[in-house]
Amino acid sequence: MLRWRGLDEIPPDWGRCVLTIGVFDGVHRGHAQLIDRAVAAARRRDLPSVLMTFDPHPMEVVRPGSHPAQLTTLTRRAELVEQLGVDVFCVMPFTHEFMKLTPERYAHDLLVERLHVAEVVVGDNFTFGKKAAGTVPMLRDLGARFGFAVDGVALASQDDVTFSATYIRSCVEAGDMAAAEEALGRPHRVEGVVVHGDGRGRGLGFPTANIAPPVHSAIPADGVYAARFSVLGEGPELGPSAMAAVSVGTNPTFEGRDRTVEAYVLDADVDLYGQHVAVDFVERLRGMEKFDSVESLIAQMHRDADRTRELFADRS
Structure with a gap:
């Protein structure tokens, strides 16, 4: 073309x-x-x-x-x-x-x-x-x-819904990824470069890719999502079925202020810093929560990872 x-x-x-x-x-x-x-x-x-x-x-x-x-x-x-x-x-x-x-x-x-x-x-x-x-x-x-x-x-x-960018933005803003996918014909994608974060995820046993999307990107509502994850261009080969549990929000458990997009890629521990990546959001697992302890957060992150695997197993 x-x-x-x-x-x-x-x-x-x-x-x-x-x-x-x-x-x-x-x-x-x-x-x-x-x-x-x-x-x-x-x-x-x-x-x-x-x-x-x-x-x-x-x-x-x-x-x-x-x-x-x-x-x-x-x-x-x-x-x-x-x-x-x-x-x-x-x-x-x-x-x-x-x-x-x-x-x-x-x-x-x-x-x-x-x-x-x-x-x-x-x-x-x-x-x-x-x-x-x-x-x-x-x-x-x-x-x-x-x-x-x-x-x-x-x-x-x-079903009386006109497909438009405005409608899809409202679905993404509400975290309704199923409705966004229905109108798009595919999951909603957020792209960005992986940048250094605070490194807290690795310390918790969940190393995450901190993604910096372009200005004006349509970011889903705060919460945790099941998503597909891919590296665009040359970079680590993750395969077409890489799964990720993705957190969108301010990390309230740690009194965070900046809104971030952090992807924990399941069953893959690779260096992604500087890579241009894509996250295809499939389903919202839960809203953003503030946990009373780090142990409670880690337990929930395990549940999020397990639910992500189950969800993709059901879709395959």
Whole structure:
């Protein structure tokens, strides 16, 4: 899959394409339906499919400080859409200048002059251009004027729940990993680099990987979770079925203040410092608790590890 960062990386001899546009944070089941539609349209037309997303999140530019919790990194987003058959992953820098484009200039300058779109596939709630004034009906009118087709796709839903990044963020924030997985089509993932913590876990017999996620990452509610654990890129080989009991919170038993994500990888004692890792959250085992003694905490950590093994045995 080709990856472009901005319009300057579009080849000068670039031909026509089928384009789908959106933030696509999470690449959830609703996004997958939209992307499948765009990929199918591209194949019918014998044209490449292009997915355009934005960085930073548009809300951070429109209203600084309002960046929503991020469900997927750009790298992860690219991996997921490639699996769905997208040919080109285009990251558009969302700047103040870009934000000020009128819907007409957005369609003519971006879609026609630069990307040469034959068809645009978007969700039926898609808006574009200055002050989000452009709508799908307006895009159809502009398409008729400039020579491209528009397919507005209804939002995917199930049991009266519309799949959206906002809904999934609320599930993650509540610690409802089953609902998040249902909407995403896979477990919610948090990535990050393993950094040095206070070393307390090893002293308790549970060496943990202290993970520093990127800014704005969607972190589940405080508690202890069963999760899959993997090392991204080159690093210790843990295999595809590595299990972890993951603590999210401030470690109240030790009067902690900083909120951390600490993963105890079951049946593996390897040096993970500096590694880029991923935690796929599967189920919340319990809330965060303050224990009266270290012995009580250790006993509960054993129970958490045992419950994690049982849970994955049931899922296999």
